Each structure stands twice: as C-alpha cells, then as structure tokens.
Amino acid sequence: MSNILQPNSLGNNNPQRVKKAARPFITDTSFHIKELEISLNTKCNLRCVNCxxxxxxxxxxTSATGGNDEHVESLVHLKGLGLRIGKVVLVGGEIAFHPTLNTDIKQIKAVSIADQIEVVTNGLYPQGFDRETLELIDSLVISDYVRTENFESIWKRYVASLSDNVDLSFRRKDSWDDWFTPVQMTTSEAKQAWDTCFYRNYDVTLERGRLFSCSRIAKNLKDEEGLEIKSIQCLNDIEGYLNSAIPRPSCSSCSPVAGLPLVEVARQPDGKLIVLSENAKRHMQQTIQGAGYE
Known part of the structure; x- marks a missing residue:
C-alpha cells in the first residue's frame, strides 16, 4: 500500500516556522546535499499570480543544445567527485506535460547519485503519470491548489490503483511567499536572511550545467551566481559555494525572505482552476474504475 503522508500547510517563510541555520552542504550524514531540484520542462497549465x-x-x-543529457552529465561529474544526494526532486513547469518523463527519470536513476527520486506536480494533469512513472519514483508530491478532501481522496485512490510502492503526499499551503514585490535589503539584512534561508536547505538547484544556491537565482537567469559543474574539482569546491558565509548578490533583492506579507495561493487570471480540477478528477475516476479498484 502506498504510504500517504500528512498535508504540509505551513508556508516556507511563515512567521510560525522556526528559523534554523542553513546547512545546504552536510558532512556528518550519508549524503552531502539533502535535496537537489532539477527542472525538466517549462510548460504549465496554470498561470499563478506570483509564481x-x-x-x-x-x-x-538546460542550454540550447542540452536537454536531459546535460543534467545527466552534470550528475555523473558530481558523482565522480564523491557527492551523494539525499533526494533528487524533479519539477517543471508542470512536469506531467514532459513528453519523455519516464525516459528521463530512468537516466537520472541510472547515475545512482541519490537515495531517492521525488516528482512534484500540481495534480491537475494526472494523465502524465502512468504505472511505469510511479514504479520508477520513490515519492510523488501534489502541490494541492484545489485544497479539498475530495480532490486528495481521488488522488490517493488513483495512485493506489496503479502502484503500491510510491509515497504520496500533499502540500496544501494557506499562503505563499511573495516572490515579486521589489525589495532592497541592507547588507546586514541580506546576511541574516542568508544565514537562516529555508531555500538554501531545500532548494539547491541544478540548471544549465550549474549548481545554484536556490531556484530563484536560476529562474532569474543569474548564471554568473551559479557554480559551473565543469569547473568543480573536488567536494570542497561545492562546500565552499553552498556553505559560503557571503550571500549571493541576488539575496539583497530576495522578496521571499524579506518578511513581506504572504500572498494568495495559486491565484489565476482566468479562473480555470475549477475546470482543470474537474477534468483531472474525471480522468482519475475512469482509471480507478478501469483498474477494478472500486
């Protein structure tokens, strides 16, 4: 039976979350990076305000000539240096639309650098996940913007009808961090935010042949603030980059950690969330019935 984890509803920088010292590169466990985030595509069926x-x-x-082979080459290089990763987290865009998802997962798994493979989806296009997908991964995370018991219940039955090996969990946020309101922190404020940054712990990112301290830097095309994989000669290079006492230049303008008011989750300019969720539930119900699960 698939393991169903409890919904996580606390925002990353919610005032209730206790700030802890950031430890993106760890030396006292079996792995060095807790979670490494890799985007496989950029297409999404939502247009969330404040995405x-x-x-x-x-x-x-990836670069213009890259693709998943570029990600794999980076991982192979990192493994050759002795790096271990607790969990590779595969995201989009909306990853359910990625046409070669299963092939790419197999290639990444074959590197054998990570203890676990996790896929994160908004859950609104379940057609993108078949039995093979679920058998390839360790965990599936639904960023649940519908936020109803009915939607999550159908997802639980859908996954159970296809696989009994994958851990399924839901992130049902009450609010999001503000990603786009302009801010300019002082040097001391940026340093304090850097020292306790949630994203440094759980959002180390691999894109375009570079490691980034967080996905915001990568998504803003600040490649000069990343660490080029080919330039890494040893694990000390990675530790020095990730555990640096000096914030990245982008940190002084990082609105998600600047203490701004939280914003509405997944607000759409066209109100299509209901339509997408109904279509998703209809597909899952048909799959469940076809599998004879009910």
Missing part, C-alpha cells in the same frame, strides 16, 4: 518558478517566463533549465 515562484516565473511561469510563463521561466527560462529553459
């Missing part, structure tokens, strides 16, 4: 992934203007996660 942290910069949809619809998200830059491509």
């Amino acid at each position: 942290g992934f910069n949809i619809p203007n998200q830059p491509h996660p």
Whole structure:
C-alpha cells in the first residue's frame, strides 16, 4: 500500500516556522546535499499570480543544445567527485506535460547519485503519470491548489490503483511567499536572511550545467551566481559555494525572505482552476474504475 503522508500547510517563510541555520552542504550524514531540484520542462497549465518558478517566463533549465543529457552529465561529474544526494526532486513547469518523463527519470536513476527520486506536480494533469512513472519514483508530491478532501481522496485512490510502492503526499499551503514585490535589503539584512534561508536547505538547484544556491537565482537567469559543474574539482569546491558565509548578490533583492506579507495561493487570471480540477478528477475516476479498484 502506498504510504500517504500528512498535508504540509505551513508556508516556507511563515512567521510560525522556526528559523534554523542553513546547512545546504552536510558532512556528518550519508549524503552531502539533502535535496537537489532539477527542472525538466517549462510548460504549465496554470498561470499563478506570483509564481515562484516565473511561469510563463521561466527560462529553459538546460542550454540550447542540452536537454536531459546535460543534467545527466552534470550528475555523473558530481558523482565522480564523491557527492551523494539525499533526494533528487524533479519539477517543471508542470512536469506531467514532459513528453519523455519516464525516459528521463530512468537516466537520472541510472547515475545512482541519490537515495531517492521525488516528482512534484500540481495534480491537475494526472494523465502524465502512468504505472511505469510511479514504479520508477520513490515519492510523488501534489502541490494541492484545489485544497479539498475530495480532490486528495481521488488522488490517493488513483495512485493506489496503479502502484503500491510510491509515497504520496500533499502540500496544501494557506499562503505563499511573495516572490515579486521589489525589495532592497541592507547588507546586514541580506546576511541574516542568508544565514537562516529555508531555500538554501531545500532548494539547491541544478540548471544549465550549474549548481545554484536556490531556484530563484536560476529562474532569474543569474548564471554568473551559479557554480559551473565543469569547473568543480573536488567536494570542497561545492562546500565552499553552498556553505559560503557571503550571500549571493541576488539575496539583497530576495522578496521571499524579506518578511513581506504572504500572498494568495495559486491565484489565476482566468479562473480555470475549477475546470482543470474537474477534468483531472474525471480522468482519475475512469482509471480507478478501469483498474477494478472500486
């Protein structure tokens, strides 16, 4: 039976979340990076106001001649240096629209650098996940913008009808961090934010052959603030970059950690969330019935 984890409703920088010292590169466990985020595509079926992934203007996660082979080459290089990753987190865009999802997951798994593979989706296009997808991954996370028990219940039955090996969890946020209101922090404010940044711990990102301290830097095309994979000679280079005491230049303008008021989750300019959720539920119900699960 798939393991169903409890919904996570606390925003990343919610005032209730206890700020802890950022430790993006760890030396006292079996892995060095807790979570490494990799985007496989940029297409999404939503246009969320305040989208942290910069949809619809998200830059491509690989170079013009790259593709998933570029991600794989980067991971192979990092593994050769002795790096271990607790979890590779695969995202989009909306990853359910990625046409070669299963092939790309197989290629990334074959590198054998990570203990787990996780896929994150908005749950509004379940057609993108078949039995093979669920058998390839360790966990599936639904960023639940519908936020109803009915939607989550159908997802639980849908996954159970296809696989009994994947952990399923839901992120049901009451609010989001503000990603776009202009801010300019002082040097000391940016340093304090950097030292306790949630995103540094859980949002180390691989894009365009570079490591980034967080996806915001990558999504804003600040490649000069990343660490080029080919230039890394040893693990100390990675530790020095990720655990640096000096914030990235982008940190002084980072609105998500500037203490701004939280914003409405997944607000759409066209109100299509209901239509998409009904279509998704209809597909899942048909799949469940076809599998004889009910």
